[in-house]
Amino acid sequence: MILEIEGLNKSFRSPVKAAGLSGQVRSLVKREYREIRAVRDVSFSVPRGEMLAFIGPNGAGKSTTIKLITGILYPDSGSISVLGMDPHRQRKALSLRIGTVFGQKSQLWYHLPARDSFDLLGSIYNLSAAETARRVAELTQVFELKDFLDQPVRKLSLGQRIRCEIAASLIHSPEILFLDEPSIGLDVVVKARIRDLIKRLNEESGITVFLTSHDAGDIEKLCRRVIVINEGTAVWDGSVKEMKYSLLNRRIIDVKLEEELNLDLEGVTVLKSRPYSAKLEADLNRVDMREVMEALIRHNTIQDINVSTIPMEEVIAHIYENRTAGGVGTWEA
Amino acid sequence: MVRIIGKYIRFNLAAAMEYRVSFLVQVLGMALNNSAFIFFWLLLFEKVGEINGYGFREVMLLWSLTAAGYGINEVFLGNGRFLSPIIYRGELDVYLLQPVPLLPNILCSRMNTSGWGDLAYGIVLFLLSQELTPLRLLLFPLLCLLAAFLFSAINVLYNSLTFYMGNAENLAGSVYNMVLMFATYPGTIFKGASTWIMHTLLPAALVIWIPTELILDFSWEKGLLLLGADGLMILLAILLFRGGLKRYASGNRMGTRL
Numbered sequence: 001m002i003l004e005i006e007g008l009n010k011s012f013r014s015p016v017k018a019a020g021l022s023g024q025v026r027s028l029v030k031r032e033y034r035e036i037r038a039v040r041d042v043s044f045s046v047p048r049g050e051m052l053a054f055i056g057p058n059g060a061g062k063s064t065t066i067k068l069i070t071g072i073l074y075p076d077s078g079s080i081s082v083l084g085m086d087p088h089r090q091r092k093a094l095s096l097r098i099g100t101v102f103g104q105k106s107q108l109w110y111h112l113p114a115r116d117s118f119d120l121l122g123s124i125y126n127l128s129a130a131e132t133a134r135r136v137a138e139l140t141q142v143f144e145l146k147d148f149l150d151q152p153v154r155k156l157s158l159g160q161r162i163r164c165e166i167a168a169s170l171i172h173s174p175e176i177l178f179l180d181e182p183s184i185g186l187d188v189v190v191k192a193r194i195r196d197l198i199k200r201l202n203e204e205s206g207i208t209v210f211l212t213s214h215d216a217g218d219i220e221k222l223c224r225r226v227i228v229i230n231e232g233t234a235v236w237d238g239s240v241k242e243m244k245y246s247l248l249n250r251r252i253i254d255v256k257l258e259e260e261l262n263l264d265l266e267g268v269t270v271l272k273s274r275p276y277s278a279k280l281e282a283d284l285n286r287v288d289m290r291e292v293m294e295a296l297i298r299h300n301t302i303q304d305i306n307v308s309t310i311p312m313e314e315v316i317a318h319i320y321e322n323r324t325a326g327g328v329g330t331w332e333a
Numbered sequence: 334m335v336r337i338i339g340k341y342i343r344f345n346l347a348a349a350m351e352y353r354v355s356f357l358v359q360v361l362g363m364a365l366n367n368s369a370f371i372f373f374w375l376l377l378f379e380k381v382g383e384i385n386g387y388g389f390r391e392v393m394l395l396w397s398l399t400a401a402g403y404g405i406n407e408v409f410l411g412n413g414r415f416l417s418p419i420i421y422r423g424e425l426d427v428y429l430l431q432p433v434p435l436l437p438n439i440l441c442s443r444m445n446t447s448g449w450g451d452l453a454y455g456i457v458l459f460l461l462s463q464e465l466t467p468l469r470l471l472l473f474p475l476l477c478l479l480a481a482f483l484f485s486a487i488n489v490l491y492n493s494l495t496f497y498m499g500n501a502e503n504l505a506g507s508v509y510n511m512v513l514m515f516a517t518y519p520g521t522i523f524k525g526a527s528t529w530i531m532h533t534l535l536p537a538a539l540v541i542w543i544p545t546e547l548i549l550d551f552s553w554e555k556g557l558l559l560l561g562a563d564g565l566m567i568l569l570a571i572l573l574f575r576g577g578l579k580r581y582a583s584g585n586r587m588g589t590r591l
Contacts, residue, residue: 012582015499063583064583067426067583070429070430071429071430072425072426072429072430072581072583073581073582073583074578074579074581091429092432092433093432095430095431095432096432098430100430102426105424105426105427107427109344109348111348111351111352112344112347112348112351116344116347119340120337120340120341120344123336123337123340124337124431124432124433124438125431125432126432152351
């Protein structure tokens with residue numbers, strides 16, 4: 001295993017201030033604190049070459065976990081082993097073997113061309129001038145940076161900047177790439193392009209990718225495994241497919257009919273009904289798919305039928321809303 | 334690390350050159366601003382002759398050491414006074430993820446261009462206002478360097494309090510400015526408790542007064558004592574920063590490197 005986390009805990013202390021001026025004055029004299037348990041007893045491991053999605057709502061503990069793993073934050077308790085190293089005792093040695101992209105924080109110099117930042121990062125990662133030049137040439141080709149590599153970063157579009165950010169994080173050929181919301185603020189075309197690049201990178205170099213994202217497409221298109229974290233606790237660890245198919249145990253049925261829909265079955269909700277078509281949602285925890293099909297055929301003359309799973313966006317929305325319907329309540333492992 | 338510091342200097346200069354006019358205005362503006370004080374002291378000494386053993390030339394030595402030491406700190410260790418916002422905005426992350434010594438990496442990664450004006454002013458003032466001997470020509474750059482390290486240690490020490498008390502930006506800024514201000518006044522005008530404060534909490538004495546005395550009248554004993562005290566101050570700053578790192582909470586604020 002390239003990454004092993006066991007019983008990880010991290011809390012933050014946050015001052016509690018009463019509202020209004022009097023509250024502010026009181027907090028000057030006697031300050032009260034609230035403990036926020038950002039990460040609670042999280043354990044998991046990751047094999048080499050895996051692309052793992054680490055998802056959860058805002059404030060769930062995703063970024064804190066990444067920061068604990070990469071050595072930015074100190075854990076309260078628990079053990080972390082990354083490439084066989086303790087990130088806090090061996091921070092410098094570890095940073096030579098991992099790459100990180102925080103979508104919200106840039107490691108590029110705003111006023112200088114990305115090429116200059118690559119050059120400086122090459123020195124920081126102890127690469128010779130020749131090695132840096134070779135690596136920059138490789139990454140320029142893979143991430144198609146040639147047209148804007150010599151423009152100051154402030155003049156780049158967000159998509160171009162993120163491509164440069166990811167390339168910058170790969171300058172030292174890391175074995176693990178941590179991507180914390182890399183697609184934040186990007187349009188759909190650029191997102192798809194960045195995804196393709198990450199996928200290609202994983203396939204060609206075997207780099208392990210640890211991804212946090214709110215974007216369903218990132219998770220579905222890139223990762224086979226997903227860990228869901230909510231309120232600091234890992235509530236699901238399994239394949240993306242399994243999460244999609246079994247956790248939100250519902251199907252959407254689009255039917256084309258020769259007359260108006262005639263169906264009254266427990267567990268089936270009519271989402272939309274028109275004279276010759278209908279959209280239904282079947283809750284498979286309450287009704288069997290076979291029963292739904294039989295009832296449909298028995299009472300209607302069907303011209304066409306299409307059964308689909310719930311879109312990934314909705315799966316994630318359910319996770320974030322912490323709904324218990326549709327099997328979400330059974331997640332707590 | 335030396336190679337990286339060299340690159341930082343080159344890069345920060347290149348970044349400053351992106352806005353050439355602004356760079357020149359800042360450098361010349363700072364030199365002019367400092368020059369204005371020469372006339373103030375000239376007029377004062379014409380009236381009073383001497384203040385507790387300090388004449389015009391001695392005060393100009395205080396100014397040249399202060400300006401050059403401050404300038405070196407601002408140019409080559411320029412991120413020190415921004416350490417507090419770097420900590421509370423969660424911007425240490427980028428530095429913590431790089432395989433180089435943390436504090437030098439943070440401190441050297443920013444250059445405050447107006448510092449070039451201070452540095453140039455300090456050197457020119459020293460050369461023009463002082464009686465130049467080989468010993469003084471050797472001591473001046475060394476003591477400027479030492480002053481720069483101490484200015485930086487003051488920045489690190491007080492800004493690191495952010496780890497412990499939430500936001501020490503204003504406190505650290507005030508201390509830095511007070512040390513800077515007191516450094517340019519003759520140390521002999523301070524008596525009693527204030528002298529102790531100037532050797533400890535607001536160490537203007539360590540940064541400038543004692544180095545000035547060393548240039549005027551060198552003694553090994555005083556020189557070694559100064560080195561010891563400076564070393565202690567720098568060590569304290571490093572320890573406070575390192576201890577604070579364990580309390581670092583990071584954050585998710587949007588940010589970029591300037």
